Amino acid sequence: MQTRTMEIGVGLFLLAGLLALLLLALRVSGLSVADSADTYKLYANFDNVAGLTVRAKVTMAGVTIGKVSAIDLDRDSYTGRVTMDLQKRVDNLPEDSTASILTAGLLGEKYVGISVGGDEALLKEGGVIRDTQSALVLEDLIGKFLLNTVNKDSK
Amino acid sequence: MRQISMLDRIALFGRVGIAVLEALGRSTLFLLHVLLGRNGVGNGFQLLIKQLYSVGVLSLAIIVVSGLFIGMVLALQGFNILVDYGSEQAVGQMVALTLLRELGPVVTGLLFAGRAGSALTAEIGNMKSTEQLSSLEMIGVDPLKYIIAPRLWAGFISMPLLAMIFSVVGIWGGAMVAVDWLGVYEGSFWGNMQNSVNFQDDVLNGVIKSIVFAFVITWIAVFQGYDCEPTSEGIGRATTKTVVYASLAVLGLDFILTALMFGDF
Numbered sequence: 001m002q003t004r005t006m007e008i009g010v011g012l013f014l015l016a017g018l019l020a021l022l023l024l025a026l027r028v029s030g031l032s033v034a035d036s037a038d039t040y041k042l043y044a045n046f047d048n049v050a051g052l053t054v055r056a057k058v059t060m061a062g063v064t065i066g067k068v069s070a071i072d073l074d075r076d077s078y079t080g081r082v083t084m085d086l087q088k089r090v091d092n093l094p095e096d097s098t099a100s101i102l103t104a105g106l107l108g109e110k111y112v113g114i115s116v117g118g119d120e121a122l123l124k125e126g127g128v129i130r131d132t133q134s135a136l137v138l139e140d141l142i143g144k145f146l147l148n149t150v151n152k153d154s155k
Numbered sequence: 156m157r158q159i160s161m162l163d164r165i166a167l168f169g170r171v172g173i174a175v176l177e178a179l180g181r182s183t184l185f186l187l188h189v190l191l192g193r194n195g196v197g198n199g200f201q202l203l204i205k206q207l208y209s210v211g212v213l214s215l216a217i218i219v220v221s222g223l224f225i226g227m228v229l230a231l232q233g234f235n236i237l238v239d240y241g242s243e244q245a246v247g248q249m250v251a252l253t254l255l256r257e258l259g260p261v262v263t264g265l266l267f268a269g270r271a272g273s274a275l276t277a278e279i280g281n282m283k284s285t286e287q288l289s290s291l292e293m294i295g296v297d298p299l300k301y302i303i304a305p306r307l308w309a310g311f312i313s314m315p316l317l318a319m320i321f322s323v324v325g326i327w328g329g330a331m332v333a334v335d336w337l338g339v340y341e342g343s344f345w346g347n348m349q350n351s352v353n354f355q356d357d358v359l360n361g362v363i364k365s366i367v368f369a370f371v372i373t374w375i376a377v378f379q380g381y382d383c384e385p386t387s388e389g390i391g392r393a394t395t396k397t398v399v400y401a402s403l404a405v406l407g408l409d410f411i412l413t414a415l416m417f418g419d420f
Contacts (some may be wrong), residue, residue: 003201009212011202016215017316020323021362027345028251028326029354055353 039066039085040125044099044112049080049112052101058084058112065090068112085114094119094144100133110135174299176396182378189304189377202305210271210306211313217270217316218263219324225262226325229253230332234339243337247344248351250329255352255361256417259322261409264368268401272376276397279380280390287380303377311366311375318365360416367408372401 046052050069066086072120074081082099096117101110114129123129233249279302282288290300326348333339352358377396383393 003204005210010207013207013212013215013313015314017313017319020316020319023254023323024319024358025354028255028323028348029352031356038302057350127348 003036005072008018020058031149032041036046038088040088040091041069042084042085042086042127042129043069044129044132045074045077045079045099046099046132046134047094047139049082049101050135051103052080052082052112052135053110054120056109058086058114060090060114060116065114091122095121095123096131097129098131098133099129099135104134142146168243178367178382181382182374183344185299185303185378185381186307186374189299189307196400199305199407200302202301205310205399206305206309207313210275211317213266213366214317215320218321219268221262222259222267222321222324223328225258226250226254226328227260227332229325230329230337232339234333239355243339244347246316246333246339247330247346247348250333251326251348251352252357254322254325257409257413259325260318260361260364260368261405263314263318263321263365264405264409265402267310267317267369268372268376268398268405271310271313272372272401273394275310275373276380276383276394277375277390279303279306279377280383280385280393283381283383284385284387284390303381305375307373310376311369314351314369314372315365318368319362322361356416363416364409364412365396367412368405371404371408375404376399 003020047151052068054068054071057064058068058069061148068082069085070083072081072083073079086093091115094117096119098117100113100115102113117127117131162223203230229250232245233246237243237249276326278354279288282298282302288302291298291301330344334341335342379393379397379400
């Protein structure tokens with residue numbers, strides 16, 4: 001009888017441990033099953049990707065439809081090439097859609113926003129979004145602002 | 156005269172170095188013997204269950220209680236700082252990342268060294284000093300297989316599970332404080348957490364950390380017990396050594412593992 005209660009205790013302990021892992025996977029990290037299978041890749045070249053990170057979300061109309069999977073430098077055009085994994089469900093993006101790097105809140109994280117174009121042809125697996133808007137770099141903006149004030153003063 | 160004392164000092168230094176190296180070598184050989192010699196134990200599974208009970212299940216209470224309080228304190232402190240910047244929704248991701256990456260494995264490791272590691276050392280040391288280990292050898296049972304191996308495996312298995320339970324309870328405690336008490340919106344609490352926590356980078360790396368800690372702590376604990384002086388004073392010293400060495404090893408290894416996992420080399 002003593003061993004039986006011990007075995008039940010150990011069984012419950014092991015179950016609790018596995019349940020904890022399951023909770024961490026599903027509830028805390030938001031892991032969804034069969035995630036990578038139903039995505040397709042799109043590329044976009046930005047003049048400046050400052051602040052964008054891998055795993056940043058890709059949104060359209062405020063709804064998350066994918067994530068950034070890689071960022072590297074395109075050696076030939078000196079631009080930042082962003083690789084995005086988009087959900088297969090969203091396979092009707094026109095070829096002239098616009099990708100822009102946006103900021104959540106004033107100092108929040110950077111993400112990619114896609115706005116729809118009007119072309120009949122659709123972007124396919126491995127397609128490239130041509131129309132892009134770079135990240136807003138606060139230092140550049142301040143620099144321009146200062147330059148403007150100096151110019152005004154000198155007139 | 157002075158020359159000799161200088162030499163003596165160097166000799167003392169050398170003696171300490173040799174002792175440390177000897178202990179390292181002995182403990183490695185000991186570990187190999189325990190892990191590789193796996194035949195001849197008839198009811199090994201029963202022995203393992205018994206040790207899982209005393210190492211794992213009995214440590215559950217302290218893990219759950221401290222996890223709950225650490226999660227609650229993290230949420231409270233984080234909220235007080237984040238509310239100044241108007242981003243108190245980020246408290247969920249802060250609590251979750253802190254617990255999963257660092258505090259879960261490390262605090263569980265420290266508590267495990269104090270609760271289970273010291274108990275293992277004292278138990279094995281007591282067996283040695285009352286000559287139970289040599290009696291086992293006399294009747295032809297290998298004490299490494301019968302006494303040490305099940306305790307080692309029980310430690311390996313239960314500590315990662317305890318670390319995961321610690322994280323879950325901590326996050327639950329944090330949610331309780333942040334959402335129910337301080338009034339952070341529940342949707343953004345969990346949503347921010349799920350957006351920023353990655354299963355592979357955060358959860359699995361935390362589990363890997365806890366597996367490494369489990370290995371080191373249990374190894375130190377059973378070796379100190381097996382290697383101690385068979386006197387009551389020796390058992391006391393060995394138990395102290397277990398807690399001190401295991402805690403230092405956990406903290407030191409944590410830095411190395413964090414540098415490897417999150418350091419971007």
